[in-house]
Amino acid sequence: MxxxxxxxxxxxxxxxxxxxxxxxxxxxxxxxxxxxxxxxxxxxxxxxxxxxxxxxxxxxxxxxxxxxxxxxxxxxxxxxxxxxxxxxxxxxxxxxxxxxxxxxxxxxxxxxxxxxxxxxxxxxxxxxxxxFIHPRDPHKRVDALPSSRHVRVEIDGTVVADTRRPVLLFETGLPTRYYLPREDVRLDLFEPTDHSTGCPYKGTAEYWTWRGEGEVPRNILWSYPDPLAPAAAVKGLLAFYNEAVDITLDGERLQRPRTPFSDTLTPSRTR
CATH class of the missing domain: 2.170.150.40 (Domain of unknown function (DUF427))
Structure with missing residues (x-):
């Protein structure tokens, strides 16, 4: 037929x-x-x-x-x-x-x-x-939705972000990413790096690394300063790798997902 x-x-x-x-x-x-x-x-x-x-x-x-x-x-x-x-x-x-x-x-x-x-x-x-990077997959969606859900992020027990105005980014095949206003993130606990990555759906990201103690992967925090149209709602917001931090969503601690990024998130140092 x-x-x-x-x-x-x-x-x-x-x-x-x-x-x-x-x-x-x-x-x-x-x-x-x-x-x-x-x-x-x-x-x-x-x-x-x-x-x-x-x-x-x-x-x-x-x-x-x-x-x-x-x-x-x-x-x-x-x-x-x-x-x-x-x-x-x-x-x-x-x-x-x-x-x-x-x-x-x-x-x-x-x-x-x-x-x-x-x-x-x-x-x-x-x-x-x-x-950039690879062709866009016609069977993949990227949706960035403003939300009022309560998101709290911890690294080794330290609360590094707390917000009730996140943007949730849903991307086929990946865990939900929580993009947070800068005012609701302890950016003073991180330092910028020269690392960058590109995505055919979102654009080019800049990164920050944890300055505190513990074995925490480098470039754990990122932002898209000038995202592509499908992800325009995350412009300037900050997101963490769910794979390496503890995220509590509406009072429920989320399990750390296993993704293709997990093996690349190696601890940077222990102080």
């Missing part, structure tokens, strides 16, 4: 890949060189990878800038791929592109994103909007 235009068709390959055609116009650049200009991209999800990548028809890729990789990296992606080095802007970017072995994706090429891997194409656009 044919699908209606508003329905989505996610397909599975024998290799365990999920893929879905996209209607978005996608372009990828290395510096000033446009390497990809595609109106027929495909979103691909690899097993155990929580975010998708794009794969593009060869005819919409500057294949003249690709050469078979001199030092391929088998195992980085699903299946026995062919890897390519990219020659652009006077640079050779090793393993910047690859193909999946799936028959469904024959004739398609995928690329690394610089801000995710530290190599690959460094500017990506969906229509006329620049996007």
């Amino acid at each position: 044919p699908l209606f235009p508003t329905e989505r068709s996610v397909r599975t390959t024998p290799e365990g890949l999920l893929w879905e055609p996209s209607d978005r116009w996608v372009r990828g650049r290395k510096g000033e060189v446009t390497v990809v200009d595609s109106k027929h991209p495909v979103l691909v999800w690899e097993p155990d990878v929580p975010v998708p990548c794009y794969s593009f028809p060869r005819e919409e890729v500057r294949t003249d800038l690709l050469q078979q990789a001199r030092n391929p990296t088998p195992g980085r992606h699903t299946g026995s791929q062919i890897f390519y080095d990219l020659l652009a802007g006077g640079e050779v970017l090793e393993n910047a592109a690859w193909t999946f072995p799936a028959a469904d994706l024959a004739g398609h090429i995928s690329f690394e994103w610089f801000w995710r891997r530290g190599s690959g194409l460094d500017h990506w656009y969906e229509e006329e909007e620049e996007i």
Whole structure:
């Protein structure tokens, strides 16, 4: 039965890949060189990878800038791929592109994103909007909702935040994040760092580290000073990693969640 235009068709390959055609116009650049200009991209999800990548028809890729990789990296992606080095802007970017072995994706090429891997194409656009880190997942939602719930945050028994005017950020696949007004956070107990991260849904975050005693991960506190539209309500507010602090919500102590971030939150020091 044919699908209606508003329905989505996610397909599975024998290799365990999920893929879905996209209607978005996608372009990828290395510096000033446009390497990809595609109106027929495909979103691909690899097993155990929580975010998708794009794969593009060869005819919409500057294949003249690709050469078979001199030092391929088998195992980085699903299946026995062919890897390519990219020659652009006077640079050779090793393993910047690859193909999946799936028959469904024959004739398609995928690329690394610089801000995710530290190599690959460094500017990506969906229509006329620049996007970062990885493609946005059409099956993922980000909702930032003002609330009057009572949120209290403790670190090693010290109350570091207490508010009844949080913004709750609900993001598919992650625990609820509690964004708090600065006036309701003991920011004097933290010091700013030069760490930053990017998110295709929220923007670029700045971070603070705990100044007190105890084994507390660095960069435990963050804020989006200029968030993207889906998260505009959290502008300038502060959030903690639920994975490493104690949060009490309306009088109920929440269990610390286990997430992909848990293993990266290693204690910084003990005083």
